[in-house]
Amino acid sequence: MMASIGSPLVTEPDDDGLSGYLPGLNPRASMIGRRIDPSGVVAYPLRNEPKGKGVPPEPESDRRILLDNFTRHKGMKNAGGMKGESDRSLAPFNIRAFRNNQLTGRRALPNPTLTGEGDLMATGIGGPGMFSVQRNILSPSGKNRRLTTLGATNFMPLLNPRVQVNRKKQVASWPAEKNEHLWMAGDYDHDSLQALIDPEADLDLLGMEDISLQRGPKGHAVVMDDRTGLPLPHLSYTVYDLLDPTISGKTRWKKENRDYRDVDAGQDWRETVVGPSKIGGKVTGSIDPVLRIPQRLDAGVGVPRYTDETGYRFHGIPVPPNFAAHEGELGIRRGIATPGKGLFFRPEDLTDAGRDVFETAKRNDVIRLSGDSFEDAWDIAKARFPGRKREWGQPGEMFFWESRLGGKLPPAVAYDKGGGGNRDIFDFVEANPDKLEQLIGPREDRFVPDYPLEGMEIPSFSGSKEEADKLALFGNPNKMPGISMLDMPMHTCHITGSGACEACYAAQNKMAFNPAQRKYYRNKLASLEDLPGMMSAIQERMYDRAMKTADYSRSANPDVRGKGFIRHKASGDFGSPEEFSAVFDLLQQQTPEELRDLRHWISTRQYPYLMEAMEARGGPQEDFLPENVNIRVSLPPTNTMPSKFSDLELNPAVSTSGFIPKEFAVPSDMNEICPATIHGNQQKCDEVIDPDTGLMGCRRCFRRKAPVNYLEHGSRLKDLLENAYARMSQNN
């Protein structure tokens, strides 16, 4: 609904011939006959800004926005290091926008939230902020071109969007009030921009479907996803950290309310940032754009946060301005930028490069590598496990819970903060990543076991059954049939997450409890210390242990009767291609009875490790695994395989599984949904109907090339995501 701005608007030309602005605010605004929707889009031309004190804008200069004589401007790295605007994508753009931070006075751009009654300033009309929009047009002399401010809007649709940061201005803004250091740039054609300011025209939203352009409680622009009722994911930004974020009004952003921290050690995509000497070199704000992915929680709506090594907690996940690991790439194809909340986009509109960043961020982590975030990680991750540390098993040290190392498993004592306790190990490693790294190696140099990628003959186990059982450490997964093997702690998973990681059930319930964690850490340690020995124990006992769980009853589903089911990695994931190689050997060296009676389901998110192990056996196109094996690869949230790993699907033993938060499931998904994750059903494979056979006892995950999606119901999101959407941005 279009509403008038009302009585404050200057409707007749004033002494300078200007109209269409609001008294007390910027007279450059030309709002009469433009798109002014107090509950939606506000877009209008801006007049020029002649130099000279007291020189008013020229009345007709608002027509510059109608010109189509503009050119694309090349995105540039910058004038060197910290000096100028940096466009890490290096891609040309035809429009850019920066948030006008003058919220009051003669430079403030009106962002009408009212229909005109009342005192504009008292109602905070400037608060939501407006973009100043620039195109590269000819200068008044007609001799050269320059980026010139032509209009203002609170919604700016952009193709090929990226963030540009001027580090110099960013740093200068920290002890001061003013800044123009963050820009949104991309493409929006001439007709589309005309339609944006024309209230009679259809908005060009670049084909983005099922979205609504709305205004938040304070009038700021927000792009909502009609499918979910949540705001779309967005790249946002915080200029200053605040000591007291509950303060509102003018004093909210004052220096006295700013929180400073030590120099920012930098992400891999940029240099370290040091603040001005007048504030002791300290820094404030999010430095880089932060990705915010709104999620519905029981308590409201929250976004994943990131905590850096210093313990600083970012309101979102820091991401590169081009949303891609590499310089020269663009991570987002289209989106809608807003002044207060940033750039909104749909995950479907990510490029392959952007998807990598998105997946990593969903794990509330940051991408670490300026090169390929998967392969580079692996190229340098060849450090061999250096062996146990002497202090392990001592109180406060790694394995303090492990009796085999002199430690003691803590009793299950209820926590003061609530809950039944029994998560001491889980909580310890979460709080002490440095101790965990003693076992798995530093992030950029994870330890790997000694095992040949091309494979080997697994040696026969030479000890007793009991000794083999003790080393093989099979599990009995509650939900799934049969036994599990090579279960590992979720905290030892190596790299980026997927939807499956985010909702990792290995972080929930009994799997996070001390006895289960102790078992997983024993497995991890054994696999690093002596993988061939561990495989030899597994090979020794796998058949007997799995067949003990087999259902021989006459009523059993034929797919189930007399079969032993083995789930690999019911918790955790593969830590190296070597580990895959060891499992391949185990599977290839099965006896005829094992091939006949056992069924293996291997789940993984480690595409690069799987790929490397398969390459060592002739490539993923080779059919080298026996038919009783199904490797189920967890897809990222977009439910498409990253293109660089798509060849994995050539392998007959590889199928995929997706992950859908329950709020996001649509009816067409339901025939591929794991029945045990559907609300109201039993939660065990044996107690639900197999969608393929129609018989009780589902085994779809063991079946090759049968797609499966899991609905997420778990509580892990609550651990990862925080608080209500009302606190989603400190930019208000």
Ligand code: SF4
């Ligand atoms: S799809 Fe079937 S086999 Fe797979 S986890 Fe769900 S119920 Fe079990």
